Amino acid sequence: MRMNETPRWLTPAEQNAWRGFVRAQEGLSGRVSRHLQSDSSLSAADYAVLVHLADAPGGRMRSADLAASAGWEKSRMSHQVSRMVERRLVVREGCPEDGRGAFGVITPEGREMIAATAPRHVETVRRLFIDPLTPEELEVLTRVARRVLEHLEQRPM
Amino acid sequence: MRMNETPRWLTPAEQNAWRGFVRAQEGLSGRVSRHLQSDSSLSAADYAVLVHLADAPGGRMRSADLAASAGWEKSRMSHQVSRMVERRLVVREGCPEDGRGAFGVITPEGREMIAATAPRHVETVRRLFIDPLTPEELEVLTRVARRVLEHLEQRPM
């Protein structure tokens, strides 16, 4: 358990990177969510689900795929979809080939909602995230994100 | 309201940057939280509060400062502190100069907790976040985070 080794503390620069990274994303997501909510009564979670479904062929996806595409736990997606079903943004349908499977399917109301919301949402993201950064910074960020995500996937738990 | 302008959609590269940024941070924070939780029964939020208090003179901070230092809403911090008071990690104390004010003060138990937890936590952050990135990337990330945060602060709401 290596209890008696001196830990390698983070340098101030490393701390700034870590805390800044976390806080910048939390701040951004929070702000974007509030804009979304007040413009459209959609949460960021609602929006994410609708985007993925709208892009999918037939407006439908298997639960597990939908969860994976958003990077969420299955149970989180299931709760989310349940709430969206109540608001008629989505419906559930069984899977003919595999009786265990289930589809989430976007409704016409869901499509209307996202069509009406997307333009302002995109503007918000552009204004708060894209605009203040240079193209090079965006590129680095993309690389970094990909690397971090791959690294996480390689390490189970 | 500019309803009939065609919105400037995000390019694929811009989408990747935005989604990647959000997902990388969510993935990282989630993983780090779970490590923390299983190692120590502290949540990431608990840890953040304890770190700030432990660093502060007298192990104490005014509620508003504590909230600001974590970048949280006051009410979130208040709920968080209440839960931590129940677990004896923190106590509340009144402010002599200003009767409205309140301090959060770390307890000896709180200090023990964080001292015991910090080494493994730091290792986790290093392994998952610092190690897979180059120093240049960390630097860019820090700059980007600072810029984004400043940009957010300038725009109220």
Added chain:
DNA sequence: GAAGATTGACAAATCAATCTTG
């Protein structure tokens, strides 16, 4: 019994409303 998915109980975050002192 394992895969696919949902449920229920609980913990945490958000928002508006409230309380108290200046």
Added chain:
DNA sequence: CAAGATTGATTTGTCAATCTTC
């Protein structure tokens, strides 16, 4: 009545347990 802070109601997320089909 404004500032500092907390509370309560509601929504959202997490974890373990369950249900059903393969």
